[in-house]
Amino acid sequence: MxxxxxxxxxxxxxxxxxxxxxxxxxxxxxxxxxxxxxxxxxxxxxxxxxxxxxxxxxxxxxxxxxxxxxxxxxxxxxxxxxxxxxxxxxxxxxxxxxxxxxxxxxxxxxxxxxxxxxxxxxxxxxxxxxxxxxxKQEVWDPIPEGKRDSRAVLQAAGDAYLDQWGAPSLAVPLGTPCARLEGGFYTASTGSTLQANTCKMGAFPQPLKVGDRRYIIDEELGAVDIFNGFPWLEQSKPANYSTPSSNLFKVHEGLIRYIHEITVCATPRCGL
Incomplete structure (x- = not known):
């Protein structure tokens, strides 16, 4: 006791x-x-x-x-x-x-x-x-005090996005519009114009379990970053190898608006 x-x-x-x-x-x-x-x-x-x-x-x-x-x-x-x-x-x-x-x-x-x-x-x-x-095109303004999501809601939104990689049927709280900046590739763009987009990921060749998650959470900005290990992607390593990765989310009213993802490769473009 x-x-x-x-x-x-x-x-x-x-x-x-x-x-x-x-x-x-x-x-x-x-x-x-x-x-x-x-x-x-x-x-x-x-x-x-x-x-x-x-x-x-x-x-x-x-x-x-x-x-x-x-x-x-x-x-x-x-x-x-x-x-x-x-x-x-x-x-x-x-x-x-x-x-x-x-x-x-x-x-x-x-x-x-x-x-x-x-x-x-x-x-x-x-x-x-x-x-x-x-x-530089995105707006990451503070959320008015009475409309801020809790830490739990912000973390849950980011976790759902990563969890969906291993469970494709899992619901992810994606807002409209939603845009994903992956490295330097923008999913919500045509030329130099922002377009509405759902940020929905396609299915991976195998279910992925994204582990080793470390969180930074900011209720005022409605943002959460998750450092994590991205499995499968690096073709020069075993399938369970965790590639260093980070996902930054902007969330408003429980819905994801922006996602920034960067991922390290041991070989050029992870061998893909």
Whole structure:
């Protein structure tokens, strides 16, 4: 009984410790963007045991893409005040083109973990110029306070989309219009014009179980990002290999409006 009570108290303490203000997360994101633009990790406030990983692989932070100066053409961030965490999408078309998804977790106003999905030439549907064009057309305004979805609703919408890959008959809450930006390919476009689209995925050759899900949730923006492992896609690996992937969703009134997906390939276009 004492052990059970102690664990319960620890869970409460951890949750209380994790929460932080939106203003802090916005300032911290600005610092991250500055560090990435000049390639200087030293300007960030890091814990002594900070962890850093790219494409599901822990590496030395001084050798990661975060230590490379990148001319960022566009960025979009969401803020999770409950977890004290942020998600940022970066698009870079100059020098070395990239589309990068990064999640950062904070503790006592210092970074305790950074994890990125880093895509560039050869990765699934990669086209940084196309990604930049289409992401700038989208509207990700805050949701009025009385109309915001709960964290549970936002997570459920994203989970349903990923779950449907393994259960094609599963209902997914897709809004109208809905658009999917996959690498640099836009499903709701004709030429340079946005069109209504359902975002519905076609059937995969085999049911896919998308695991290793890590969430960043922002009720104010109605957004959720899910880092995950995408099975089957990489043809040079066994079918159960989890390809590093990230899916960002914009949700309003429980319905998905935008999806951004980036996926890393071990071989050009994952061998397809």
């Amino acid at each position: 004492l052990c059970s009570v102690s664990l319960s108290l620890l869970a409460v303490a951890t949750t209380a410790h994790a929460a932080c203000s939106r203003a802090f997360l916005q300032e911290a994101t600005a610092a991250y963007l500055q560090a990435q633009s000049v390639g200087k990790v030293g300007i960030l406030a890091l814990t002594s045991n900070v962890s850093y990983a790219e494409n599901n692989t822990p590496i030395d932070i001084q050798k990661g893409v975060i230590s490379e100066a990148i001319a960022i053409d566009f960025n979009r961030s969401i803020y999770d005040t409950v977890q004290c965490a942020t998600f940022t999408e970066l698009t870079a078309t100059q020098q070395h083109p990239y589309v990068i998804h990064t999640r950062i977790l904070y503790s006592d106003e210092k970074i305790r973990a950074i994890e990125s999905v880093v895509t560039d030439t050869g990765d699934w549907a990669f086209n940084a110029t196309g990604h930049l064009y289409w992401t």
